[in-house]
Amino acid sequence: MIEPNVQNEVGNAAYGEYFALFNFSFLLNILLDFGITNFNNKNIAQNQHLLTKHLSGLFMLKLLLAVIYIIATLVVGLLIGYDVRLTKLLMVLGFNQFLISMVLYLRSNLQALHLFKTDALISVLDRIIMIGIVAGMLWFGLFTDHMDVMDFVYAQTVGYFLTAIIALMSVVGKSEVFRLKWDLPFSLMILKKSFPFAVLVLLMTFYNRIDSVMIERLMPSGEIQQVEQLKVLRENIHHLTPEQITEKDALERQLEFTGSEQAGIYAKAYRLLDAVNMIAYLFSVLLLPMFSRMLKYKESVEQLVKLAFTLLMTLAVIVCTSCAFYSRELMTLLYGEHNIDTVVVVFPVLMGCFAAISTTYIFGSLLTANGNLRELNLMALSGMVLNVTMNIVFIKVFGLGAKGTAVSSLITQLLTALAQILIVQRKFRFKVNWRLIITLFVFIAGVVSLANICHTYMRGSGDHGWMLGFIVMCVASLIWAFATRFISIKGMFRIMKYG
DSSP: OOHHHHHHHHOHHHHHHHHHHHHHHHHTHHHHHTTHHHHHHHHHHHOGGGHHHHHHHHHHHHHHHHHHHHHHHHHHHHHTTOOHHHHHHHHHHHHHHHHHHHHHHHHHHHHHTTOHHHHHHHHHHHHHHHHHHHHHHHHHOOSOSSOOHHHHHHHHHHHHHHHHHHHHHHHHTTSSOOOOOOOHHHHHHHHHHHHHHHHHHHHHHHHHHHHHHHHHHHSOOOOHHHHHHHHHHHHTGGGOOHHHHHHHHHHHHHHTTSHHHHHHHHHHHHHHHHHHHHHHHHHHHHHHHHHHHHHHTTOOOHHHHHHHHHHHHHHHHHHHHHHHHTHHHHHHHHHOSTTOHHHHHHHHHHHTHHHHHHHHHHHHHHHHHTTOHHHHHHHHHHHHHHHHHHHIIIIIISOOTHHHHHHHHHHHHHHHHHHHHHHHHHHHOOOOOHHHHHHHHHHHHHHHHHHHHHHHHOOOSSTTTHHHHHHHHHHHHHHHHHHTTSSOHHHHHHHHHTO
């Protein structure tokens, strides 16, 4: 992963500001996408002949929404107190959000057409390009002698832009005609139909992305002189005298509970969650068109739901448990020994969200495909209110910073996941599968026991001796999943046929 190296290079405070603004740029995504991507995925999956008719009109609509989004984001940013330096960063991040949104819209067409291989390639292309550029900056001095946050953001821009061009060419190749034209009646019709999707995206974005923004804004700011002094010391870490190292450590302790520093700590803990969430997200991307097509032809989705749940939950249980037992080892591997005590506490709590998020991607995709947006919106609104309220209490009242925010995220994700399971059970009248539930708890108990044994007794020599136990734990847990028949080879092949 390249981002830990970037954060170590620029420091917690600078990266914390970037992370908070990056998440802030998500908050008004309703203006940028307006639910068009989810609506388009479901609609084209059920009516593939509409691709040519809708592509040109939706492309122009996305361009108009991008202008509205960037203006609104900058205005709100100025209203809540972002200065000129942060506003410049926010402007570039806003443009990046437009490119991301355009890529996601274009990919929704590929997903709806079941062109999953092409979609999979495009889904990682922006990261590959960005990693190549950033690696050149960090290790070969490409374009700059010392990398800062803006260099990192510009590298992302290049990756997103090139990916958007390639994605557009891929979709246009499947369309009979592509002409840029503005069609007001068509745009109004699409906005009306996609509005429930837009509300859902807005609400879920708020309770998923507002955490770091609230940390950075609600916690006290450090003195500019102290922040700049610490930045200079960190940039010259390899050339400091013992006295300067002592001074740096004192400044870090003094600034630890500032908003930007706590947001940086939260970003460190959140990074692996964000990475594994991509697996669950890509799974949901496949599931939405599958569910949409099956529901159109009135096929039973119960078996597909069970298969998806067991596969993702196997991964989630292994990931969450291993991160809980090997929290310090993993964080030290990524960021080094220095000043990771708070990160080590926050990290396993945040990783617990992965199981809930995985569940949400499965059951939320089914409800979206079935058109149960009213229920999803009520659930998301409740999650947003709960998350914001807990963040205010934990951050502003108790001053817990990243620790409190992690707890808020976990509680919110667990409750919203449970709500979606109950909604699906009521809407589809699925029978409670007690055998599956009992098997799940047996599987969890076995994985926790294996993790405890491996972490306690399997430690090799050297700094990375723990890796042997970590690998054995993961492999043994996977074998345990097959042994308990929580997952099976037959089931893994069966889910492929739905594609």
